[in-house]
Amino acid sequence: MTHWTLSRRGILRAATLLAGSLAMGSLHAQAPKYPQKPVRLVVPFAAGGAIDAMARPVAEALGRELGQPVIVDNKPGAAGNLGAALVAKAPADGYTLLVGTSATHGANPSLFANLQYDAVADFEPLSLWGAVPNVLVVNAVQGARSVPDLIKAAQREPGQLTYGSAGAGTSLHLAGVMFEKAAKVQLMHVPYKGGAPASMDLLGGSVNMMFDTVSVALPNLRAGKLRALAVAAPERHFALPDVPTFAELGLPGVDAATWAGVFAPRGTPPAVVQELEAAFARVLAQKPVQEALRANGVQIQSLQGERFRSFVTGEIRRWGQLVREARITPE
Structure with a gap:
């Protein structure tokens, strides 16, 4: 009787361990290390412009950090709104990112009545790079x-x-x-x-x-x-x-710059968000990247995560107030 009881306990324990092992194996199979393929970085402005010039040295360095190519994809149109909407609707898997700016995530939410994206609700702010x-x-x-x-x-x-x-x-x-x-x-x-x-x-x-x-x-x-x-x-x-x-x-209210940073679609897995935030922080600390950005007039300001999110909400509020007070509408 005792022998049968111990055997049953042993069997139950072995079954529990096996089930746990299988579950962990399944979890790892479902979540391979990010990234497993090239990352697409959407620049919502034309190639050769100021934002594109900021994005390319960052993308190249990010590719080295992640161990996968980061491909710059220019999608100009509608003051940056076309590219922003494209990324807002992309799969939230970390493989499609947006270079957001003082236009897409600053003035545009107040300038355009029918945006096809929500600058706050549709994105995970990852990293501010700096401003010109x-x-x-x-x-x-x-x-x-x-x-x-x-x-x-x-x-x-x-x-x-x-x-x-x-x-x-x-x-x-x-x-x-x-x-x-x-x-x-x-x-x-x-x-x-x-x-x-x-x-x-x-x-x-x-x-x-x-x-x-x-x-x-x-x-x-x-x-x-x-x-x-x-x-x-x-x-x-x-x-x-x-x-x-x-x-x-004596004119402290005049503060206007073109800033750029990177966003992921809302719902991107937290582990991927953390990986990208850390990677961008490392990239922006690299001297060759800093030199490339400064060559384009960029005053570097590296902010990640919640600090960047607070910056974005402040910019939307600041530019929105100015647009409403001056009754500015796009052409």
């Missing part, structure tokens, strides 16, 4: 010598001084709105289909000023064709150490 601030530039021959001079001229002729932008609702336009509000002046906005034609008209003297990203403005600044008056950022830019910020000039 805007700088107020004028024609070096015809333009004002300083921000105070520009403000005085605008006060003498309300609504007569013009500023170009890459289009209504872009960060270049919103920076101008911020400047008008902070300086208490009225300017005339001249929207273009892109920053390049606006810059050409500034060089030709057709508009009085414009906000442009530091990276785009630098060649003409160094060539002496444009003059930088102030940087729309909390601190001076490393490429323009002699150019003051608007805050230094």
Whole structure:
């Protein structure tokens, strides 16, 4: 009787261990180590642009960290909304990621009434990379010598001084709105289909000023064709150490930059999210990546997880308030 009881207990114990082993084996079979194939990084803007230039060195380094290629896939259209919507609807498995920006996850939720994605509910924020601030530039021959001079001229002729932008609702336009509000002046906005034609008209003297990203403005600044008056950022830019910020000039409300970071579709497994957050933190700490980003005017700001999520919600709130107050609508 005792022998039979011990045998039964032994059998039950063995069965339990076997069941546990099979369950663990099944679990491991269902969740192979991420990633097992190339990762697609969707850039919702054209190849060769500022966001694309930020994404490529990060993607290359991320591929080395993950041990799988990270393929940049440009999906431009609708101010970044097309690519953002595509990723929002992609499988939440970590193999399709989005380079989100101050447009897709900043101003656009307030600018566009019928977005095909929810900037907060549809995404897992993974990592902020950094930002390229805007700088107020004028024609070096015809333009004002300083921000105070520009403000005085605008006060003498309300609504007569013009500023170009890459289009209504872009960060270049919103920076101008911020400047008008902070300086208490009225300017005339001249929207273009892109920053390049606006810059050409500034060089030709057709508009009085414009906000442009530091990276785009630098060649003409160094060539002496444009003059930088102030940087729309909390601190001076490393490429323009002699150019003051608007805050230094008594206009603290003028803070506008093009930032970029990466997002996964909401519902991506927590283990994959953690793996990607850690990988991006390592990538952004690498000197070659930092040098590549700085070469494009990027002020690096590495934020992951909840810190990045808080940053995004703050940006949506900040840009949304400005868009509503100024009653800005996309063209």
